[in-house]
Amino acid sequence: MEGAFAAAGLTRHEAVGRMAEALAPLYDAREARTIARTVLAELEGVPLPALLADPAAPVRSGELEAVTARLSAGCPLQYVVGGAWFCGRRFAVREGVLIPRPETEELTAWVLDAEHDSRALLDVGTGSGCIAATLALALPDARVFAADLSEEALAVAAENFRTLGAAVTLRRADALTNLAEVFPEPMDALVSNPPYVPQRDLATMHTNVRDHEPHRALFVPDDDPLLFYRAIARAGRRMLRPGGRLYFEIYHLYADYMRRMLASEGYTATEVREDLFGKPRMVCSRMA
Known part of the structure; x- marks a missing residue:
């Protein structure tokens, strides 16, 4: 070349x-x-x-x-140009921050449709801030919060919130340990696209994902693939108002496991939706 x-x-x-x-x-x-x-x-x-x-x-x-x-x-296009489009807006992205996906747009659309009267929503593992910013701009009467553990993600999300004029309260939190302590405000909904790809899938992924996107935002242990979902669901029991809802993007092979796990954690009315490719990719569940 x-x-x-x-x-x-x-x-x-x-x-x-x-x-x-x-x-x-x-x-x-x-x-x-x-x-x-x-x-x-x-x-x-x-x-x-x-x-x-x-x-x-x-x-x-x-x-x-x-x-x-x-x-x-193998560097992804979005890192090379420094941005990615999500729900009609351009978000800054850099190496160390997960690139927004079209499937996540579908999850966000579901939340916007169902939560238009909500007063407080939290995006857990915000990454570039694409979900939180989209919610804040479309729901100006709601308080929108965002959490991430990664310093790189927090910096990029803050940049995107400023650039887009999105009123989002951003805090550093670990979804596995201290989410409820960092966000004591009662929430109507928790939204998350957490890590969910089994570690065993790493070898089969395209080089632009495998060698460039942050592994901690993508992969979970093979023996505990619902690790983040379970932790967020348990935190949600303390954080959500009665009738509050969880919204997750999920690994398509684990939809049934998600239903059972959410039921065991006390959630009801669980609904799984397919993405545009016909794969079960999104779930909503209500706290009893």
């Missing part, structure tokens, strides 16, 4: 082609071109439709080679 972008007068079309070629070992041809176009639009500072509308325009950026080197080493 060295020198692939050194030629003077490189057009957008040529740059996309060369970037896609460099990414071919990691992605199929269509995904490689999509990534190349998205990155080039970011580097050129133009919307993607404008980039595609003028493929013969000369490339101005001098960063193509360095950026392509990062991408071809």
Whole structure:
């Protein structure tokens, strides 16, 4: 790849082609071109439709080679461009902070639909702050709180709340040990996309996840995959108002285990919903 972008007068079309070629070992041809176009639009500072509308325009950026080197080493697109889109808004993301996923947008939409009259909601393990910010901006009469243990996540979430003008109370807390102590306010809902991928799945994951995204935000022990859900549910018994609800994004293979665990912790009316791909991915359960 060295020198692939050194030629003077490189057009957008040529740059996309060369970037896609460099990414071919990691992605199929269509995904490689999509990534190349998205990155080039970011580097050129133009919307993607404008980039595609003028493929013969000369490339101005001098960063193509360095950026392509990062991408071809498996670094996720979102870390390279420094942002990810979630529910129609752009959130800053950096290495050390989980990249927002489309499935989490579906969970957030469920919460917004069901909790429009709620007074207080907590996002546990906020990461980039994408759930909490979306809730705060859509529910201006509610108090929205956010928790994370990672200093990197807390810094990025705070940056996103400032940039987006989202009124979120952000505190450092450990979902496994001190959630109820750090957030003594009575809550109507707890929302969380906690770590849930079994450690055994690590070897089969794409390099851009396996080698770049924070493992502590993704993986759980094989012998206790519901570790975070159980801890949050137990904290919820102290934190939630009567009738308050838990909302979780879940590992699709563990939906039945989630139902049983929530029932054993005293929750009722548990509902599991499928994502756009037909996988059981979200759960809501009510405190009796």
